[in-house]
Amino acid sequence: MTLVAGIDAGTQSVKVVVYDAQSCQLRATASAALELISGDDGSREQHPQAWMDAVEQCFARIDPQLRQGIAALAVSGQQHGLVALDADGNVLAPAKLWCDTSSSAECEEIMQALGGAQGCIEAAGNPILAGYTASKIRWTRKHRPQAYAALATILLPHDYLNFRLTGERFMEYGDASGTGWLDVRSRQWSAPLLKAIDPDRDLSQCLPPLVSNDSSFAILPAMADRLGLSHAVRIAVGGGDNMMAAIGTGAVVPGRLAMSLGTSGTLFAYADQPVVDEHGAWAAFCSSSGGWLPLICTMNCTVATETVASTLGFSSRDGDPMITSTTPGADGLTMLPFFNGERTPDLPEAKASLHGMDMRNMSPAHLYRAAMEGATFSLRFGYDAFVAAGMQFDRILLTGGGANSPAWRQMVADVFGLPVQVPQQTEGAAFGAALQALWSLQATAAGADSLVEVVNRHVHHDPAQAHLPDASRRTAYQQSYKRYLKHLHDTHGVGGDR
Structure with missing residues (x-):
């Protein structure tokens, strides 16, 4: 039996699914609610520790024997949110989320530095919208100068959960493209965009390495114990919620x-x-x-x-x-x-x-x-x-x-x-993360199935709901x-x- 798990850390809740790849059935689901910190200025924030607490609550609600059988898991996370870490990995401030509009002015400032929205599109493929991470960095520079001065690593929400699970700081291309400063054509950080965010600092020094979608990492033994998982569990790279939903829907x-x-x-x-x-x-x-x-x-x-x-x-x-x-x-x-x-x-x-x-x-x-x-x-x-x-x-x-x-x-x-x-599986993002975890178990082996083949084998649709x-x-x-x-x-x- 091959059990894999998918974690979907959204804005309102964290969900976990455990999928049996042999029987093609979900074996368990669990969820835990999250609180949103809202301000009159359009700010929408959450404490990153709350995501980790919710993950622990979800796994605690799953049968211990099932947890011990999980071979791999991956995280799907709400896109665009900013998690700022210091050199020791401590969170410097609440995470500003995708729905935070308090940095609208900073969007305009970044785009003006590149000659307008067209300049941003030429540099990286996208204009800078209020939801994207880029404006949140510039906002933090203005409004949380102490946090900005101590900033050592920039992570997205799903990256932060990966960091807590593995101790490693990394990003993957799908979620990273929602920052606004990844050149989606070349799949490299855009130096002009980073300079437009802060012309006085080399922000590339705060960016973790980009890793391929077939990468996986070992779970920290202490974290495995807290979640009731085997020390042999592999953590796949996961991705943003839309990217994981694409996998989960086919x-x-x-x-x-x-x-x-x-x-x-x-x-x-x-x-x-x-x-x-x-x-x-x-x-x-x-x-x-x-x-x-x-x-x-x-x-x-x-x-x-x-x-x-x-x-x-x-x-x-x-x-x-x-x-x-x-x-x-x-x-x-x-x-x-x-x-x-x-x-x-x-x-x-x-x-x-x-x-x-x-x-x-x-x-x-x-x-x-x-x-x-x-x-x-x-x-x-x-x-x-x-x-x-x-x-x-x-x-x-x-x-x-x-x-x-x-x-x-x-x-x-x-x-x-x-x-x-x-799709038969309604939790598309969490299920997509589970399928990416399944694929990562054998992705580097000779003759291994492609991700498309894994998806086609496991994503099924309900004929009663077809039109x-x-x-x-x-x-x-x-x-x-x-x-x-x-x-x-x-x-x-x-x-x-x-």
Whole structure:
């Protein structure tokens, strides 16, 4: 029996899964909640020790015999967060997270130093967004000067957990590409970006080595004892949560588009070469499977349906009858669902709006459908950018809370005109980490399976949740999507009739 484990350290919780590679079944799952430290200035922070405490809580809830049988594990972590360590490995300050917007001014300062967003894209492949780690470094220099003076090592959240597990400081290319200072084309640190962050200090001295995705490390014996694991456990390199979710859903070859319907919506796909947009329309990340992972994020997905449902006094879990009682296009009602501003398209100050209201469509069911359609059309807007860049897809791999809705799954199939599949393992990031750990056990052996072969063998989809596009509904959605684009253009000056 080969047992492997995946740890997913997210913003709200830490999850651990134990997977039996012989029976292709999860043997155990555990989770522990995390607290978020929020400030009025947009700061969102967590104490790194809380992640480690949550990992220990999760393993303590798993049967000791199972724990002793684990041969390898890997960590998936929320991207972009800054963990600053001193020379002795001590944490210097709370970790600033991906959702921290307090460093927006520093983003502009970094980009101005390179002649604007275009200069950043030319230097490393991405503009510097508030979520990325680069601005958090510059913010720390300004607002936590003592911590910055003592800074010896820059780590990301999943890197920090690897450090605690192994005693080693290292990064891998997928998560590292979310810092903003990795040149995704050459897979090397960008000297111009690092200088733009701090022209007076060589920040490359604070960066750990980059290691390949087939690397693995020994666990610290003391840490193995604390977690109830064997001293022989290997720690694979893991990666960012989107990179691990790509593995866990099967998006490791071109043509498979992963879509997550969560609070925010994401689209990402494997590419075997860098996919950089000259205008920064998407995040040009590396994958944790040896390639690249262009990614599009929308800020308003289930937040739109949840907001409408709660406002109207029902639960989104009861929303599917609302969809089935109305027709595609919501009888002319269109929502631009920008309750949180928007990233795709880039409209950080945008507000949500309703268009085309009349006596016929002002009902709870129509409003709920308009919210779901608006969230789906926002993802379609990003998808169109992928297609315009020459990317082609033959299926959508759907995850996230919204994937639990049959009506939403069918809507995605109809709006995108592609078959929809839902992975059997719902914890895509944790499961992806477990599969990377499995692959790492034999990655360097002669005749070993590739990561793609491992994924194809172990990632299965639920046939009961599969959907094919319906031709008649697809035609109706094409018309309502055009209406969405027109309102988007008229209101914000972007989009237009495609």
